[in-house]
Amino acid sequence: MATEDSKLTVRAVERALDLLLCFTDDSDLSLTELSGRVGLHKSTVHRLLASLEGKGFVRRDPASERYRLGYRMWELSANLSQDDEPAVILLPEMERLRDLLGETVSLYVRDGLERIRVQAVQSSQAIRRVAPVGARLPLHVGASGKVLVAFGAAELRQELLASEVWSDAGQREAFERQLEETKRAGYATSLEERETGAAAVAAPIFNRAHRMVAALAVSGPINRLSADKMGEDAAFIMEAAKRMGKMLKP
Amino acid sequence: MATEDSKLTVRAVERALDLLLCFTDDSDLSLTELSGRVGLHKSTVHRLLASLEGKGFVRRDPASERYRLGYRMWELSANLSQDDEPAVILLPEMERLRDLLGETVSLYVRDGLERIRVQAVQSSQAIRRVAPVGARLPLHVGASGKVLVAFGAAELRQELLASEVWSDAGQREAFERQLEETKRAGYATSLEERETGAAAVAAPIFNRAHRMVAALAVSGPINRLSADKMGEDAAFIMEAAKRMGKMLKP
């Protein structure tokens, strides 16, 4: 890939943010590790880290001298969940749906060519789908991925289909067919697409301006969520999604 | 103040982080607002925001076109609470203390010349101290501030006393006396120092290497937490703090 839009962004900033993103995989890292991770010279990384540390985005563990995310991140993350965030507003409704169906309920929003699980309530059953909030997942596998693409902007669909995520043309064409099916049915399903033994049903949530803002997903083990069962549950999920859409701000 | 260590940090990165910090006050901001806030030219801010947006740290509300924190922040904040974080490990003990005393319990760590409330469990009483997690507060007022300074590094104490936070020398000297009293007693109290009608008792939490890692505070309305009552509660709080210290990782 070429330099693309070399003028429109600031390289040093992007590099610093790449450093921050290293901490999604590991909680603490040394300078040399970070340097290797992002492929930059030690001195460059050191300078960038000093800037991050100065603003409190990164700190050094007093004992190990290793770098970790700083407390400014705690401060910022506390302000993430504003009252107008779907992840906050829809939580009670998600709990109701969880209690109704007995399975784990998740809420996804799209971010670029990926999706983020911004909220989740776990099933209380012994065998259940565990869904950590904050997880970033691909858009081209899973029920909510299909929903987010099928009911999203046409440009997104083009961009995803033209991207490099497909193992072969067959996979891409199968996905395209599933998109059509999703638009027709109003919901999507997935059987062991991303995790073996796991199944999911997902439906779009539209705000009052008829724009899709999130995907609501119910997921669990395949022996409880058979194809038939998912078809039945879909009605409840779509109804809940409709109700949720009316609760949103804009 | 002069340019200080002009060579050791990266200006563009610091500016970008300043932009991110603007979102602790407001959930969404326009380019012009941000530009005014940080005192930089629109085009500069635009370029920095493009970099932040490209990495997902900032996004634009599709409806209002205004900037907000992006979903990468959700992802990162989900990874903040590692299993070795005091804020996570100590939560059950904090709940026990809350049930024992019936008042709001908070956990603070120092960050620079400030402190962050990294965890809190609210009292269940109708009149109670509300303590949002993530809040950044000054070090020179409040019971936990005194604890964090009194039992912290000597350099920190020097730095704080030499800083510009004091309204007059009398205030600073009173604070120094309270530090001595705190070290002697093993805990600190505050009566309406930061918020009128609020009182607090705080004790240090030391890890097994005898380094102070956090301050444990119990706070409530001044009519329930009289000076006498605080003295009695202090024993429970110090005992809880001691127990908590043994639960920490390093």
Add this chain to the structure above:
DNA sequence: AACAAGGTTTCACTCTTTGAAACGAGAGGC
């Protein structure tokens, strides 16, 4: 239609960032 108020892009100047290399500071090993 003309205007105003954001937001976006261009462009020349130069200041800032960059990475190699030198320097320090510990931690083991011999």
Add this chain to the structure above:
DNA sequence: GCCTCTCGTTTCAAAGAGTGAAACCTTGTT
């Protein structure tokens, strides 16, 4: 005790990257 290896920090010259004024575009308003 000395040497060596590794990791973090600072220095420095070269140039590439960031900066902000200004022009441009887009959208909504009078």
